[in-house]
Structure formats: structure tokens, C-alpha cells
Amino acid sequence: xxxxxxxxxxxxxxxxxxxxxxxxxxxxxxxxxxxxxxxxxxxxxxxxxxxxxxxxxxxxxxxxxxxxxxxxxxxxxxxxxxxxxxxxxxxxxxxxxxxxxxxxxxxxxxxxxxxxxxxxxxxxxxxxxxxxxxxxxxxxxxxxx
Amino acid sequence: xxxxxxxxxxxxxxxxxxxxxxxxxxxxxxxxxxxxxxxxxxxxxxxxxxxxxxxxxxxxxxxxxxxxxxxxxxxxxxxxxxxxxxxxxxxxxxxxxxxxxxxxxxxxxxxxxxxxxxxxxxxxxxxxx
Amino acid sequence: xxxxxxxxxxxxxxxxxxxxxxxxxxxxxxxxxxxxxxxxxxxxxxxxxxxxxxxxxxxxxxxxxxxxxxxxxxxxxxxxxxxxxxxxxxxxxxxxxxxxxxxxxxxxxxxxxxxxxxxxxxxxxxxxxxxxxxxxxxxxxxxxxxxxxxxxxxxxxxxxxxxxxxxxxxxxxxxxxxxxxxxxxxxxxxxxxxxxxxxxxxxx
Numbered sequence: 245x246x247x248x249x250x251x252x253x254x255x256x257x258x259x260x261x262x263x264x265x266x267x268x269x270x271x272x273x274x275x276x277x278x279x280x281x282x283x284x285x286x287x288x289x290x291x292x293x294x295x296x297x298x299x300x301x302x303x304x305x306x307x308x309x310x311x312x313x314x315x316x317x318x319x320x321x322x323x324x325x326x327x328x329x330x331x332x333x334x335x336x337x338x339x340x341x342x343x344x345x346x347x348x349x350x351x352x353x354x355x356x357x358x359x360x361x362x363x364x365x366x367x368x369x370x371x372x373x374x375x376x377x378x379x380x381x382x383x384x385x386x387x388x389x
Numbered sequence: 390x391x392x393x394x395x396x397x398x399x400x401x402x403x404x405x406x407x408x409x410x411x412x413x414x415x416x417x418x419x420x421x422x423x424x425x426x427x428x429x430x431x432x433x434x435x436x437x438x439x440x441x442x443x444x445x446x447x448x449x450x451x452x453x454x455x456x457x458x459x460x461x462x463x464x465x466x467x468x469x470x471x472x473x474x475x476x477x478x479x480x481x482x483x484x485x486x487x488x489x490x491x492x493x494x495x496x497x498x499x500x501x502x503x504x505x506x507x508x509x510x511x512x513x514x515x516x517x518x
Numbered sequence: 519x520x521x522x523x524x525x526x527x528x529x530x531x532x533x534x535x536x537x538x539x540x541x542x543x544x545x546x547x548x549x550x551x552x553x554x555x556x557x558x559x560x561x562x563x564x565x566x567x568x569x570x571x572x573x574x575x576x577x578x579x580x581x582x583x584x585x586x587x588x589x590x591x592x593x594x595x596x597x598x599x600x601x602x603x604x605x606x607x608x609x610x611x612x613x614x615x616x617x618x619x620x621x622x623x624x625x626x627x628x629x630x631x632x633x634x635x636x637x638x639x640x641x642x643x644x645x646x647x648x649x650x651x652x653x654x655x656x657x658x659x660x661x662x663x664x665x666x667x668x669x670x671x672x673x674x675x676x677x678x679x680x681x682x683x684x685x686x687x688x689x690x691x692x693x694x695x696x697x698x699x700x701x702x703x704x705x706x707x708x709x710x711x712x713x714x715x716x717x718x719x720x721x722x
Contacts, residue, residue, distance in 0.1 A: 269576075274657045276451065277572040279665060281473045285580040292588055320681050323674055338670035351655045355666040358673070365677050366473060369684030370585055373480045376691035377592035380487070395525065396631035401623055402532035408619040409539040415611035419601040421548055421593060425555055428586070429539050432562050435578075436532075439571045444640065445521055445633030449572045450660040452652055459648060460570035461640050462660040466669055469574050469661065470676040476581045476589075477683035483593040484690040490597040497602050 248297065255297045262290040270363050274352070280359040284366025292374050300378040312372045319365030323358050330354075399440045407433040418498035420486045424479060431475050438464040521633075524568055531565040546601040548594050556587040573661045 270283035295303035327338040335342035340354025410433060413426025442461035450462035486496055493501045538558045545551050559582020566575035630637035651663040665673055 273662050274659055276659060277449070277576050277661075278659075279469075279573065279662050281469060282573070282576050282580055285473065285577070285585060289580065289584045292585070296588070316681060316684055320677050323677055327670070327674065338674070340667060347654065348656045351663075351667060352657070355655075355657060355662065358666050358670065359662070362673065362677055365681055365684075369477060369680050372684050373477075373484075373687045374585075374588065374592070376484070376687050377487075377589065377596065380596055380691055396634075397626050397629065399528060399532070399632050400626040400629060402529070402536065404619055404622045404626070406532070406536050406539055407622070408615045409536065409543060411618065412611055412615045413539075413543050415614060416606070416608035417543070417601070418603055419548075421590070421597065422551070422601060425542060425551060425590075428555065429542065429558070432558070432578075432582075435574070436562060436565060436569075439566055439569045439574060440632065441630075441637070441639060442571065443569045443633050444635050444637075447570055447633075447635075449570045450648070451572075452658040452660065458635065459660065461637075461644050462647065462664055463639070463644055465571045465574050465661050466664045466672075468571070469577050469665065470673060472574065472577045472581050474676055474679050474683075476586050477680045479586060480589050481683045481686045481690070483589055484687045487593060487596045488690055495602075496597050499603070 251297055255293055259290050259294055262286060262293070266290065266367075270359065271356070273359055274355060280362030281366055283359075284363040285370060287363065287367040288370030288374070291371050295374065295378060300375065304375070307371060309372075309375060312368050312375070315364055315368035316372060317365075319361040319363070319368065322361035322364065326354060326357050326361070400437070403433050403437050403440065406436070420489065420496045420498070421483075424482045424486065427482075428475075428479060435468045435471065438468050527568045528565065531561055531568065535561050535565070544605055546605065547599065548601060549591075549599055552587055552590040552594060555590060556583050559583050559586065573659075 266283045266286035269278035269286060270280060273279035273283070291303060291307055294306070326340075326343075330339040330342060331337055333342040338354075340350045341347040343350035343353050407430055410426050410429030410431075413429065414423050417423055417426065442464040444458055444460045447458040447460040450459040450465065489501065490496050493504050495501060495504070535558065538554055538561065542551050542554050542558070545554070559578055563575045563579040563582065566572075566578055630639075647664050647668055648660055650668070651657055651660045655663045655667055657663040657667075
């Protein structure tokens, strides 16, 4: 896609802000609307926008499929391990009270960590799904639609 | 009478929406259309849950330090996760549609069934001869 | 915003949702259907804000308006852009829909009134969660504290479902086309596009 000048310039400007907003939503989810699910989807949509405008091959250089294959299970493992950490430190499964010196700190820490796990898995799965579709598509001309 | 309507109009409109989705799923042969119909049905179920959570005079369930009435946050949690799970399963459905098209050359139900029958007849003939 | 205003907003948005659903049903150009699905998601996100579910509206706007439209366009690029059969009226489908819808609308008479602060769903665990979120957890967003802490098991399961769906798509579409040609899976080559051979396509 060589000729979409406006799209290329605007998306280049927008993508850093989308990524930053995703991080804000991820780590500000305790205080305002947001959390791992929304942040994951937003993070993935920035990469999808990049892939749509600059081509999937360029996007694969930024975020290779191998890295995604690693990230998809990692988020789930972070979540599950946080649960087991509660058991190891003397509580129950997914009991965050024991993770820090006092229960409220523990809850904050636990929520932050598992939201990070959720965000990682959701973002990686969404980009993986997009790559799977885009990897099969023959080059589509603008005139085809 | 007006009270009864005002108490339930949301449910009724959502059920109408739900039934439009169900009608698309049953009556349309195109597999992409069927999945879109399922999505409409799914969205209307989400809206039904969120409608149940609404409290008159309530606000979004975020603590601000002031004493406030909150809408029920529990359905919000259930539906929030259901939306993301819904898109993941929809993607799986579309992936199946793509594979069906690659195998049968069509995503219309009639064509797929016709191709299946033709293949079965050939298999029966081969078995008889 | 007053309660009457919210009522009007709800009715208008729900009516627009119903109209776009009917339009999706009648349209045969699947590209237009994809665009309308995006609009449908945006409308429902607006309705969710009016119903106080800001977190859900956020998710719906990002997922429905963004990812699902892109996925649907990707599917259309890999399959076909038009529905080949004209929309036909189906009496059995209509009967099923009327029977189901009638039963559901009959059942709503037992439901608590819209916005009822004494609804049973509000009495059981929800006050505990709201107080706990304020005092025990100290997280202002009650939705987050329920999602991550009170209902942590639930969310773990949901993440596992998303993980499984991602793996499923990887297995179904991850391999390239060429691998399948060798196995004889593809009966119709990519050049055999049914759209080009349809005589009715040129008419419409």
C-alpha cells in the first residue's frame, strides 16, 4: 500500500498514543474504567492498525509470531502462578491478602499482577488471530471491494 | 398502564432484538450471516444483563468518596469478560467458515449440502461396483 | 441527567439497534453487513454507557468497533463478498421466533421493574462487594475488585477460554495454503471464484 499517504501519516502519529493509552488503561484500571481485558484489546488494535497500513510482513518484524506463541501462554501462567503464590505464602488459591505485609497492599499487588497477565494473553491472542487471517489472504487490491 | 410499560419496555425491545438475531441464524443460509446473527443475539443477552443491573438514580460503580447509589457491578463483571470471550469464539467460528470455503468452495449452506450428497452418492456407487 | 432523559435515550438507542439488525438481515452485500456490525457495536456501547456500565461499554467499543470488524473483513477477503441467495421468507423460522419471543415477553412480567433499587439481585452479595471494595481492598473501581479479587477463579477460567480459542484459530488457519494443496484438501483453487461465474451478480 504505497499510495495511502494520509492514512500512513495519521496512523504513524496515532499508534504511539494508542499504545500509551493501552498502558494507561492497563495500570489505571484500579481507579477508573479499564483493566486487562480492555488494555489487551487496545494494545492489539494498535498492532492491527500498523499491519493494515504498512503490511503484515512489516508488523511481523516488530512483533514476530514466535514472540506471540510465547506470550499467549505466559499471561495465563502469570495468572495461575499468582494463585499458587497465595498458597505458598500461607493463604488460599488466588488469595492476595498474604502477598504483602498487610492485606490491602497484598490485594493491590495481586490485582495489578493478574491484570497484567490478562492483558498479555488477550493482546497476544488478538494479534495471533489477526496474523492467522492475514497470513492466508491473497493481496487484496483496493478495487476488489 | 404507562407504569407497566415503563417498567418493562427495555426488556421487550431487547427481546425483539434477540429474536431478530435468532431469525437471522435460522433463516439465512450464508455462514457469515449466521455468525453475525449469533453476534446480534449475543449482544442482546449482554444488554439484558446490564439492564438488570441498572438502578434508578445510580451511577457507574466507581467509588469517589461521596455516598452514592451504585448500579449493580456484578453483571458488569460477567459481561465484560463475556464480550472478550465472545470475540475469541467468533474468531474461531470465522476460522471454521474460512476452512469450509477452502474445502467446499462455498459458504452457502445449500451448496455445501449438495456437495456432501454428491460425494456420498459417488462413494455408494464405488462401494457397489 | 434526569430519569426521563435516560428513558428517551434508551428507547432511541434500542430502536436504532433493532433497525440496524433488520438492515443486517436484509442486506446481501456482506461488506455493508460488516460496516453495519461496527455501527451496531458502537450503538450498543452508547447504550451501555447510559446504563452505567462504563467498563463494559469500553470493552464493547474496542472489541466490537475495532477487532471484530477487522476479523469479519478478513473472513470476507478469504471467502466471498456477497450472499448468493436472495433473502427469502421462512415461515418455520418466523413461527419459532414468535413462539420464543412471546414466551420471553410473557416471562418479563415476573421480572423486577427496570431500575428497581429493591431487585433481588441487588440484595445478596453486592452490598458486601461494595463495602469490601471500599474497606478491605481499597480499589475504587468496584468492577475491577470483583473481577480480579472476589471472582478471581471466574476470570482465570475466562482467560483460559480466550487462550483455547486463540490456539484453535492457530490450528485452523496457522498453516499456509500450500501445505494443504499437497494433501489434496483444497478442491477448488483460489482462482475459481464463484462470484465471477454468477450471472445475477452483474444485474445487481
